Amino acid sequence: MPALVRCDEPAARGECLAQALRYVEFAIHELGCDDSALHNLAVSLYSSQGDEAELISYLSRAKGPLGRPLYDQKFALRLARERNRERACVQLLSDMGMFQDATALALRVDVELAKEVAERPEDDPPMRRKLWLAVARHVIDAGEEGGDSQAARIRQAVAFLKETSGLLKIEDILPFFPDFVRIDEFKDAICSSLEEYNRQIDHLRDEMDSATEIADVLRKDLAAVEKSCAVVDVNMPCERCRRPLSKGPPPSAGPSGGCLSPFYVFPCRSVFHSTCLAEEVSELVGESKRLRIRQLMERLAATPTGAETAAANNGLAPRDAVVSVLQQLEDLIAAECPRCGEVVIRLLEKPLIQDGEEEIASWAVAG
Ligand SMILES: [Zn+2]
Numbered sequence: 278m279p280a281l282v283r284c285d286e287p288a289a290r291g292e293c294l295a296q297a298l299r300y301v302e303f304a305i306h307e308l309g310c311d312d313s314a315l316h317n318l319a320v321s322l323y324s325s326q327g328d329e330a331e332l333i334s335y336l337s338r339a340k341g342p343l344g345r346p347l348y349d350q351k352f353a354l355r356l357a358r359e360r361n362r363e364r365a366c367v368q369l370l371s372d373m374g375m376f377q378d379a380t381a382l383a384l385r386v387d388v389e390l391a392k393e394v395a396e397r398p399e400d401d402p403p404m405r406r407k408l409w410l411a412v413a414r415h416v417i418d419a420g421e422e423g424g425d426s427q428a429a430r431i432r433q434a435v436a437f438l439k440e441t442s443g444l445l446k447i448e449d450i451l452p453f454f455p456d457f458v459r460i461d462e463f464k465d466a467i468c469s470s471l472e473e474y475n476r477q478i479d480h481l482r483d484e485m486d487s488a489t490e491i492a493d494v495l496r497k498d499l500a501a502v503e504k505s506c507a508v509v510d511v512n513m514p515c516e517r518c519r520r521p522l523s524k525g526p527p528p529s530a531g532p533s534g535g536c537l538s539p540f541y542v543f544p545c546r547s548v549f550h551s552t553c554l555a556e557e558v559s560e561l562v563g564e565s566k567r568l569r570i571r572q573l574m575e576r577l578a579a580t581p582t583g584a585e586t587a588a589a590n591n592g593l594a595p596r597d598a599v600v601s602v603l604q605q606l607e608d609l610i611a612a613e614c615p616r617c618g619e620v621v622i623r624l625l626e627k628p629l630i631q632d633g634e635e636e637i638a639s640w641a642v643a644g
Pocket residue numbers: 515516517518519520525526527549550553
């Protein structure tokens with residue numbers, strides 16, 4: 278190997294370089310060698326050759342299974358710089374993720390190469406835009422220096438916009454032109470850009486219209502539900518205690534009577550005694566809501582039918598109107614059917630057993 282490295286010295290170029298490359302290629306292709314020292318030597322030998330193409334093709338080939346290069350990138354970049362291998366430099370820089378440097382260098386070499394680099398950060402559109410803007414600036418400045426007529430430059434710039442596949446718009450590159458440029462030449466490009474915006478606005482307007490329509494329908498539905506009435510047979514059984522509505526809830530069920538409504542009907546046709554409904558909902562909600570329901574129920578049950586103000590709560594609460602207390606209770610228990618509403622559906626996520634470890638232990642499989 279040290280002998281081969283000597284072949285890369287300027288004094289020993291020529292036949293020696295060709296033979297050294299032959300050996301290195303043999304070691305890489307036939308022996309499958311992936312030693313970085315050998316690959317760094319390969320970079321050095323290829324970069325000594327007159328033709329840059331072989332170096333570039335080697336640089337993109339010599340990668341490990343995960344796409345990691347087998348040579349030292351920084352070493353290769355330094356060599357390529359020293360030996361003026363500009364295309365190789367561009368490739369190395371963009372391999373290393375330094376796209377802005379790569380684009381800037383590529384613009385000195387070849388605009389087409391710069392466009393290729395600008396397309397490379399595939400999953401980073403803002404970066405791609407930045408790179409394309411740099412290329413655009415270069416294209417426009419180059420036209421100016423080249424003494425092209427203004428019309429020709431503008432035509433060139435507009436054609437360039439199409440290459441950016443929509444990443445750049447006419448308004449992005451306008452600032453690159455001198456202030457006194459005549460706008461006539463841009464007419465077509467500006468018109469097509471405006472048309473595009475118009476289309477987007479139309480699309481948004483359509484979406485807004487359909488959203489408004491849906492909201493209207495929902496509002497009407499809600500209004501209809503509020504006004505709807507259901508005919509209930511007093512012999513229908515309560516969903517919870519199965520006793521007919523006319524009979525009232527079982528005495529063990531909790532506070533009833535007074536200003537409480539005797540029963541509730543839901544749009545799904547489930548009927549409940551209000552006491553049964555309060556019990557059913559209490560099993561589904563948290564501790565604080567359960568307490569609140571209990572308080573409101575007791576208060577309403579203690580208020581005689583026909584009274585305007587609700588009975589005092591332990592002598593502490595202000596004298597609220599019955600309707601407002603009833604409304605509070607209904608918000609808690611009658612907003613939706615406890616058998617098919619959202620509250621039960623949310624319960625599906627809860628584990629079946631949650632009453633401490635004893636219960637879980639009793640289900641354990643002996644063994
Ligand atoms: Zn009942």
